[in-house]
Amino acid sequence: MSEPSPPSVNRYGINVEGGQNVISGNTFNLSLPPLEPTIDGPPNNLKVYGLTRDRFVGREAELARLHGLLQTQTQVAIAGVSGLGGVGKSELALQYAREHLGDYPGGVVWLRAAAACGELVAFAQPRWFAQVDFTQLDTPEKQAAFCQAHWPKTADDPPGRVLLILDDVTDFAAQVQGFPVVGDRFRVLFTSREQWLNPESRLDLGLLKPTDALALLSNFVGESRIAAEQATAEKLCEWLGYLPLGLELVGSYLSADPELSLAKMQQRLEQKRLAAKALTQVPATTTAERGVAAAFELSWQVLSQEAQRLAVLLGCFGAAPVLWAWVQGCLPNDDEEELEAARAELVRLSLLERLGNGQYGLHPLIREFFAQKSTDRPDALVLKTAVVEELLKATESISDTMTIDQVQALGNVIPHAQAVAEWTDWTELGSPLARLNSYLFLLYHAQGLFGLAETWAMRSLEIRERVLGADHPDTATSLNNLASLYSSQGRYEAAEPLYRRSLEIRERVLGADHPHTALSLNNLAELSSSQG
Known part of the structure; x- marks a missing residue:
């Protein structure tokens, strides 16, 4: 008479065929009743907080695609919801699990990726394995594998799919590849800032569209407040970059203070930036656990x-x-x-x-x-200096006479030149910043945009007067630029004293025979001629 075949066990020493169970060489019988749905549906530990379904806007297409990813895989479907911190990865996973709870009659379990095995055992053991001595399984992975191998089956739809959500994966090899998945009834959804999986198995979550961002903000503060400050509300969404976390935090902050205007909120954000309380305080009712800067800090640290x-x-x-x-x-x-x-x-x-x-x-x-x-x-000034010098090279073709094609060719660099030209690091970067301001003056002067040209000319003059002194030749150049602008506008009374001051500086510092002195004389002569 032949010996009975030993149970089929997997690499964790767990019998995956049911019936007898092998743990570290010990055999025992385990009989589980069919898994019946609870009052709230399949067993789950989903969070009760987060956005209500009516507040969750702009993600219908993502919800549908995520469901498709988790249903079409033949074995274990791993669909990653990736994206930068605050884009709403966890919220999307939570909303999906709530909406599709009925599609997973075996249950839905929310797990922190860093402690997934232990939390899975904590969910399953008191429910179904109270009589099992888990000390015989010497690793969390073996314990989690045991729970999955003997997860109760559903009575009406055996065996019943189970959705396991691994939230905030930071180490793919350890937290996803190292997480045991036993049998094809389990589906695994993980959220992560990092893009590990190929695009076919990954959902890259983007920012909200402007209209959806405004709708999300409106869900928190009310349509009447949005309507009363429509333009400001749109600017607020734009300043937040249509980031769901920022919109949710600011919306919650405004909701808690009905008397706070959107304009005042915008002003505080522009003054305090990421340090504003509206972006650092996290209400207990949200899915988020951190403010905006703190969410970014997690990525920064790695x-x-x-x-x-x-x-x-x-x-x-x-x-x-x-x-x-x-x-x-x-x-x-x-x-x-x-x-x-x-x-x-x-x-x-x-x-x-x-x-x-x-x-x-x-x-x-x-x-x-x-x-x-x-x-x-410590190298911040070195990096800043490099950026200023690079932008100066990118804008050195600017002159007071430019064609439309030349102006259009500079379209991609001008936003950067303007942002850097507004820096206040005058002590360390005064001279190159003044040059950048002068280039912007020439650009707008050549286009006849005199208001913008005046702004940059006056700023260049202010920097040079403060950093180089009132009698420096570069200061004389800024005086000459501003005077030429006024002269081209017919503002002769404003131009003349600037031309004369520029001439005096150049005569005193450069000498009467210097080309720049001659230029000042010529400019003053042309001004006098224009006045008759």
Whole structure:
């Protein structure tokens, strides 16, 4: 008579065929009744807080695609909801689980990725395995595998799918690949800032559309407050970069103070930036556990030193696409491959977006976060100086006579030049900043945009007077620029004293025979001629 075949066990020493159960060489019988639905549906531990369904807007297509990803895989479906911190990954997973709870009659279990095995056992053991001595399973992975191998079946739809949600994955190898999945009845959905899976199994979550962002804000503060300050509400959504976390936090803050106007809220954000209470205080009723800056900080902490340095450099640019050629120009001594590896880190963590044609984009709040990080770096001034010098090279073709094609060719660099030209680091960067302001003056003067031209001319003059002194030749140049602007507008009385002051400086400092002195004489003569 032949010996009975031993039970089929998996790599965790767990019988995956039911009936007898093998744990570390011990055999015992385990008989579980069919899993019956509870009053609230299939067994689950879903959070009771988060957005109500009527407040969850702008994600219908993402919900549908996520459901498709989790249903069409033949074995274990792993669909990643990736995206930068605050884009609403956890909220989307929660809303999906609530909406599709009935599609997983075996249950839905929410797990923190960093402690997934232990939390799965904590969910299953008191419900179905109270009589099992789990001390015989010497690792959390074996315990989690046991629970899955003997998960109760449903009475009406055996065996009944189960959805396991691993939230906030930070280490794919350890937390996803190392998480045991026993049998094809289990579906695994994980959220992460990093983009590990291929696009076919990954849902990349983007920002809200402007109309959806406004609707989300309206759900918190009420339609009447939005209607009363419609333009300000739209500016508020734009300032927050249509980031769901920012909108939810600001909306909650406004909801708690009905007398606070949207205009005042916008003013506080512009003054205090990411340090504003509306972006740091997290209501207990939200899915989020951190404020905006704190959410970004999680990604920052795992960046290499090279990636952090690159991030700070990128934060020096304006709110527009950045050409990679500019970055290379700022860091000419960096190894090309190492610089690209640092860039890949930022892209993988959804902190930087590839736009194509050598351009990269930063979310406005990410850019704000990177800019603030420069205050903690000893090389911040070196990086800032590099950015100013690179933008000066990119704008050096500007003159007082430009064609339309020449102006259009500068379209991608001007937003950055304007943002940097407004810096207040005059003590360290006064001269190059004044030059950048002068270039912007010439650009707008050539286009006949005299109001803008005057702003940049006056700013250049102010910087040079304060940094270089009232009698410096560069100060004379700024005086001459402003005078020429007034002269072209027919504001001769305003132009004449500026021309005369510029001439006096050049005669005294450069001499009567210097070309710049001759230019001042010529300008003054033309002014006199224009006045008859």
